[in-house]
Amino acid sequence: MPVPATRNRRQELRALFAWPRVIDRTRAVIRSAATTFVVLTFTLWLMPGVRSTDVIDTMGLVVLVAAVGAVLRPLLLAGVVALGGWGAMLLGVVAQVIVMAVALELDPSKRLSGWPTVGVAALLAVVCAAILDWMFDSGTEDTFVKEARRLMRGIRRRQARQAGGRLVTLRRPQAGTEPGLLMIQLDGVSEPVLRWAVRAGNLPTIGRWLRAGTHVMRGWHTGLPSTTPASQAGILHGASRQIPGFRWFEKETGRLMVSNRPRDAAMIEPRLSDGRGLLRDGGVSIGNAFSGDAAISLLTVSHAALPGRSARGWAAFMASPFGFTRALVLGVGEVITELHQARLQRRRNLQPRVSRSGAFLALRPASMLLRDVNVSLIAEQMARGAPAVYCDLVDYDEVAHHAGPARPESMRQLESLDRMLGVLERLAPEAARRYRIVILSDHGQSQGATFRQRHGETLEQVVERFSQPDQAEAPAAPAETEATQDPDFPSSPVAPLLVVSSGNLALIYLTRFPERLGRDRIDHEYPQLIAGLAGHPGVGLVIVDDNGPVAVGAAGRHRLADGTVEGVDPLLPYGPHARADLLRHQQAAHIGDLVLISSVDPVTDEVAAFEELVGSHGGLGGWQTEAMLVHPAEWQITHGDLEGPDAVHRQLVEWLDRLGLRTQTPVEDELEAGGHLAVEQFTQATREHDGAAARLSSSRDR
Known part of the structure; x- marks a missing residue:
């Protein structure tokens, strides 16, 4: 039977005046008023030429700020949502300043005059407020959680209204019961590092x-190359072999x-995607290299766009006083912290170490900002009821590259990621589904x-x-070398010998030749190259095609196909x-050739990166190939020892299927993939047959 309107209104009133809700609101109002009062007093004291006024005037200004915010913030948020993308970022930067500036301009006591002065005072007040709020919440994420909860409840209420449901607007929406899966990637965290940090x-x-x-x-073992793009090509698409390095x-x-x-x-993504990616059935990709065939891709590199108008979490984060402004202030703190930590390494002569200046100074605050944005976007998708979400959090990886994978600075970033997992756990009751959480990494790092x-x-x-040729007798290039080059091969401005590095993995290409060359041809072109590299103390392995792949070292060789040493x-x-x-x-x-x-x-298991990174990954040696997976205890691993990211993909797909979140079973996916492969092979064979027939016909005509 329908609930009578009178009873419905009573429920609304009870929800509105319930003691826990009243206490929470009272605390929030008192804290906001106290923060604004302190910030305004400090700001006005700093401004030159400002007339001193009594406490009553400042308290009146506090009330005015609250009133202006109540009117302008919804309008600014609507503008942010309408602009989307970069517009949201730009307007989000100034939204809080606008609120404060309008309030200062309307101040009856007229202590500030002129928009330049008012603007400077407003900016200073907003920055001071962000610092003060951070001091209040130091070591916790309470304010962040409260803002995210408010966003999630608003989204769920709007969804209920759009669906025609009768949802009590003043009561928290009930938690969802349908299953969902959050897959959170902690970029670069090896299993030994995570286990040690837990212990x-x-x-x-x-x-x-x-x-x-x-x-x-x-x-789980990543294999080679141990890089994020290769691992995500495997985890998200089951196609890691399309990527040989970073x-x-x-x-x-x-x-x-x-x-x-x-x-x-x-x-690259079209080479990976066959329409059966990890996130194909309504899933969401956040902050990844590739989409996994997701229905929604946010901050995904292959889609190269900021979240649009539909991503309310992006807009809310940018316009919130606890969002972008807080992240901006804390980002400045991260830069100062980085300079201090780098100085400590130099003073202590800590080895190994690399330079931590330049672009890395911008990467630290940027990765922290990206982390908060990503968590806001995850919260939004949890409220919308996305069946599966895969998000990459890069904080640890960025810092570990320059500080070292087990250094205090890197572990501090790992601790902050653990707090973000706690935030998602606290937000779960507001979600439209009953989400399970899987934590995994894409690779580790070696120092x-x-x-x-x-x-x-x-x-x-x-x-x-x-x-370089032997100076004593520098032979000219043989005629057959030039003859074997394809005249249609595209000319390139790159060097004849191109070295491309990814951590302690390097690929060397003889760019003048369209095909991959074997050892005989390489020795013919560069007689000293392979032997010289294999004998260098910094090179452990040179892999070359010598009637099959062979790993050459300083004192021996290993034929990979049959294991002959x-x-x-x-x-x-x-x-x-x-x-x-x-x-x-x-x-x-x-x-590479x-x-x-x-x-x-x-x-020590230390490696020598070919890039200037003290913590590296991409090749072999140390912990860089030892990734981790944290999953619900009752879920079984059915794909052996999880050798390679493609095996992790198959395991995650199986778990999604067991949760009822796949439209096709893994077996059906495999059969369909086999059918597509057969069609492609048949098509290729037909083309080759037609080409051969055409060449034969042309030969007969001649």
Whole structure:
């Protein structure tokens, strides 16, 4: 039977005047008024030429600020939502300043005159308020949670009204009962680092889940290359072999690809996507390299756009006094903290270390801002009832690259990510679904002094040195070398020998040749190159095609196809997975003519990155290939030891299917994929047959 209108109104009144709600609102009002009073008093005291006034005048100004905010903030938020994207960011930056400036301009006591003065005072007041709020909430995320809850409840009420439901507007919407899955990627966190941090008691949220038995943690092996784009190509699309490194060269087009460049990521995604990605059935991609065939992609590199008008969480974060303004102030604090931490490393002569200035100073606050935005966007999608969400949080990875994967600065970032997981847990009762949480990483990191620091020259300089002809007798290039080059191969401004590095993995391309060359051809072109690189103390492995892939070291070689070893096995320092990792990598698209892995210290597991990073990943050695997975304890691992990101993809798809969140079962997906592959193979065979027939016919005509 329908609820009578009188009873409905009584429920609304009870909800409105319930003691917990009244107390919460009273506390919020008192805190807001106190903060505004302190900030305005301090701001007016700082402003030159401002007439002093009594406390009553300042209290009146506090009331005026509250009134102006009550009128303008909804209008500003509506404007932010309407603009979307960059417009939301730009208006969000000034929204709080506008509220404060209008209030100061309307101040009856007229202590400030002229818009420039008023604007400066308003900006100062907003910054001081953000600092003060941070001091109140130091060590907690209470204010952030309150703002997110308010956003989520508003979204759910609007959805109920649009659906024609009768939802009591003054009461919290009931928690959803349908299942959902949040997949949160902690970028670059290795399983040993996470396990150590949990045992140390530094990660209270994850630690509580594990100790209570609701979740279990296990490691998984990423293989080669151990980079975010390759891992996400596997996890999100099941297609990791399309990506040979963080960067690579494509001989077919003469193009250098950089996977975190939006233009290149947009070109890569169609190669990965077959329409059956991890997020295809209404899922949401947030902050990832690729979309996983998601229905909604927010801050995803391959889509290269800021969230649009439909992403209310983006707009609300930008316009909220506890959103962008807070993140901006804290970002400045992160820069100061970074300068201090870098100075401490120099004073203590901490080794290994790299420079932490330049672009990295901007990366630290940017990654923190991105983290808060991502969590706001996750909260919005939880309120909307997205069936599956996959989000990449990059804070730890960015800091660990320059500070080291186990250094205090990096662990501090990991602790902040654990707090964000606690925020999502606290927001779960407001969600439109009953979400389960899976935490995983895409790779780990390995520490070590860089190749240049150890050997006084870069890998590019070493390659150039070993590619020089013998000065005593410099042979001219043989005629057959030129004859074998494809006249239609696109000319490229790149060097004849191109070195492309990803951590301690390097791909070397002979760019004048359209095909991948074997050892005989490379030795013919550059007789000293392979032997010189293999004998260099900073190079542990040189992989080359020599009637099959062969790993060449300083004192031996390992034929990867059958495991035959001559001399000292060069794979020994790289662990039991090395042979399988290298074999799998040799099947990747656009692999280099030569593949190099830097040497690894057998005692410390330190590697020598070919880039200037003290914490690196991309190749083999150390913890960079040891990723982690934290999942509900009752969910079983059915795909063995999870070798490679494609296996993680299959496992996540199976869990989504068990939750009823896939329109096709994994078996049906595999059958469909097999059918598509058969069609592609048949089409390719038909083209080759038609081409051969055409060439035969042309030959007969001649």
